Amino acid sequence: MTKRKAIKPDTYRVLYARSGNKCAFPGCCTPIFEDNNQLTGECCHIEAYSKGGPRFNALLSDDDKNSYDNLILMCSRHHKIIDGNPDDYPVEYLKSIKASHEEKYMESTLKLNNSMLNQLMESTQQYWHDIKYIHDKDTTGLHREYSTDLSISQIITLLEETINNLEEIFDFHIQSDESLYNEFEQLCEKLGYDTSLIDTIPYYENPFTNRNWEINYLGGPNNFETLRMYFYALVIKVLETTAATDFSIFPLLDKWRQKFLEFQKKNYYFD
Structure with a gap:
């Protein structure tokens, strides 16, 4: 370190x-x-x-x-x-x-x-x-270590990777919800139950169809895009401040300015 x-x-x-x-x-x-x-x-x-x-x-x-x-x-x-x-x-x-x-x-x-x-x-x-x-002094091996030798660029990269990782976890849960209905039907068939009656229930009354639809397709995506928007803006503000005394930051600043510009062109609410 x-x-x-x-x-x-x-x-x-x-x-x-x-x-x-x-x-x-x-x-x-x-x-x-x-x-x-x-x-x-x-x-x-x-x-x-x-x-x-x-x-x-x-x-x-x-x-x-x-x-x-x-x-x-x-x-x-x-x-x-x-x-x-x-x-x-x-x-x-x-x-x-x-x-x-x-x-x-x-x-x-x-x-x-x-x-x-x-x-x-x-x-x-x-x-x-x-x-x-x-x-x-930790003996559990579970204590979260901190490091003070990361550059601004490295920290920004790690933060963006963390956001992407969270979105991947969220997408996994969406896929899990989408497969829930089929998995439930397969389970019923293994147990010898007649699954044809399930199709007679309206989708809006079936708890296994479109489960958490608003969270999965509206709430979650909108919050992730809002998080990215403020993250990009914060990165640029910090880099602008740093670049005032460290000219070597300008290439990184230009990169993130362009990235935010392209992102913002497509930044519409999911509705």
Whole structure:
């Protein structure tokens, strides 16, 4: 596994300066550093650095994950609370409290000395070592491993493959429903039952005919196409943002723009 990227010292310095040396959680005044410069607070990722972490966003690059905009300083108590209950503390909420908190200290003259900076960097490294250790100590062989060395292109490919796999599973269930009536008739014949009477029942009263028709042919396909539409749009938005600072992304961006354009030309509701 590729070594995890470290947060840049200058990022720590700006975070601390704009923290007012206080936890950013609303109403909390717990210091990040004590009077003796001992670190008691923690540097938290709003969108987790590693797969499986709270609010993880697979489309963020490693640099984006460790950027100033994705980091917030909190006391250890509130760090545990937000990461332990990610549904209650979504990305938008955490970014709003970060902005509100830092606005008060935008003109702050607080500065990190080398000792304080080293403590912040070491605490961040230790936190992610602990996250990795959760998987390493697993003995069941069932724990889902995460990787931080995937490129944006690889992550996008994996997401698209997952959508395709889900659609294949859904298609299998459709085929299973379609064959249910014939299989039921064959079972009755093996048991010596007269199956001719089944044909006298109207199809709309026969539970084995067109089972789950609306879900199979309307609900499912419409939702899959909607999922693809938003997935393609999200990919392009992320690539556009990344391409602003990394010109090598442009070929990939052009590829997905064309793909979405062709998809959208045929994107009609199933009805």
